[in-house]
Amino acid sequence: MTRIGRWGTAALGLALMTPACGSSDADDAGEEATPIQRMPTVQNEFTPVELEETIDKLVAEINENATESMQMTVMLKTLSAFFAPIATGANRAMGEIGVTGNVVGPTKEPGDQQRDMKLQSEQIAQAVTDGAEGIGISPFGDANAAAVDDAVANGVHVVTLDTDLAASKRSIYVGTINRSAGETAGKTLLALLPPEPGTVILHGNEDPTWDDGLDRTQGAQGVLEAAGHKVVVRQVDWSDEGADVDWMKDQIETADPPVVGLLGLFNLSFRCAMAAEAAGKQDLPIVAFDFDARTVDYMREGRIEATHIQRQYYEGYLVPYILYGIKSIGLDATRRILAPQMVGDSLFNLGLDVVPGDKVDAYNEFLDSIGANE
Incomplete structure (x- = not known):
């Protein structure tokens, strides 16, 4: 068509x-317009x-x-x-x-x-x-x-x-405003991390063709790196949940210095909790974005500490x-x-x-x- x-x-x-509803023609009829x-x-x-x-x-x-x-x-x-x-x-x-x-x-x-x-x-x-x-x-x-x-x-x-x-x-x-949103999320996670520097996993975006996702990721990354943490970014895979979870699980098991927290920057943030569970590290602080039903479930279980709603x-x-x-x-x-x-x-x-x-x-x-x- x-x-x-x-x-x-x-x-x-x-x-x-x-x-x-269409607005009235009060003005045309010479009547007083009704205030909003x-x-x-x-x-x-x-x-x-x-x-x-x-x-x-x-x-x-x-x-x-x-x-x-x-x-x-x-x-x-x-x-x-x-x-x-x-x-x-x-x-x-x-x-x-x-x-x-x-x-x-x-x-x-x-x-x-x-x-x-x-x-x-x-x-x-x-x-x-x-x-x-x-x-x-x-x-x-x-x-x-x-x-x-x-x-x-x-x-x-x-x-x-x-x-x-x-x-x-x-x-x-x-x-x-995605850079400031990322900074806010980074500060939320930072308040939950131990004082000694460690590795933080960001479930984010490094694709330069997606400006909003990149800005949000870089905003969070800047806050965490300024505090002395090493940041590794998992490029979100919208179609392959298993690939996302496996990559983050491997980082949790092998990163040096050890992983001290995870931050999901989009509506698939619950995958961070799945990765921590797969690695047997359910006590890692995790912060999320958006209000997906699975994110809410993990919050109710105490596995995701906080989320950010737009x-x-x-x-x-x-x-x-x-x-x-x-x-x-x-x-x-x-x-x-x-x-x-x-x-x-x-x-x-x-x-x-x-x-x-x-x-x-x-x-x-x-x-x-x-x-x-x-």
Whole structure:
């Protein structure tokens, strides 16, 4: 199929989340516009208070201006697993704002990256044709930059999330700043290690073609090496669990100086615990990333000490508000309000939730309270 239809279940195998209601024509009718009202903030030890305050300030500034109708689309790599809470947040925000919008993406996990990039570029062009004034996008790769630039040239605001397109003309990136995230994870593990230097295994990435993974790995590596530890990196093998576990098991059994801890930097972090178990070293400190069910199981067993969560719900929730803010009060004013979490003038750092092993249930309750469990 080469022709892209309007968004819907039949369009290129996309699944359509429940669209937000279209905004009213109160302004056109001469009536007073209804101010945006956010869902009440959940009070919890994991509630990101500073982030919530920033969103409230943005909403207050928008409400000081005449609200306008707007059409937007949020495009995700998939609507399942890691991206499901992003879709939840984006749909909720669009409903609160009252824009005409939807969240679209494949129902299955991504496959061929070149095919996926081409399809996503076609989706961007179709969204512009269909009248979108704002696009939030989790791009598959650099090949999507040209389509983003074309959209911007047609007056469409673009915000990236999860993965950035720094070389494009997008306005703002919303998500994890991977080098600082790696540094945070490195410090979490460092606090659990013995004072004498040893070998630390990173289940990470050394492939220079994957910038985000490399930045996260190098951030953690820098912290641990600065403390005097020897760091060895296992290049994550997404398809071969056995190869990952066997490599790390061998390091645990033979490394000099001995292995004193392991750090997993992606959602397959539980493989670190599998390797320690295979080597008969269940007492090694292990720190993880993301909230995979198997990672949670190992945390409950006391085998993984802590994990780091990327706040996917807020990633999705912020994007419609930022797009609407850019239209309503302008890009510069929006950036000024977002400044407490901005790195430079275009990177919005969501931060991380650091979840200790004994807080798994509390964190699950928090996710459930905002509808953000995967």
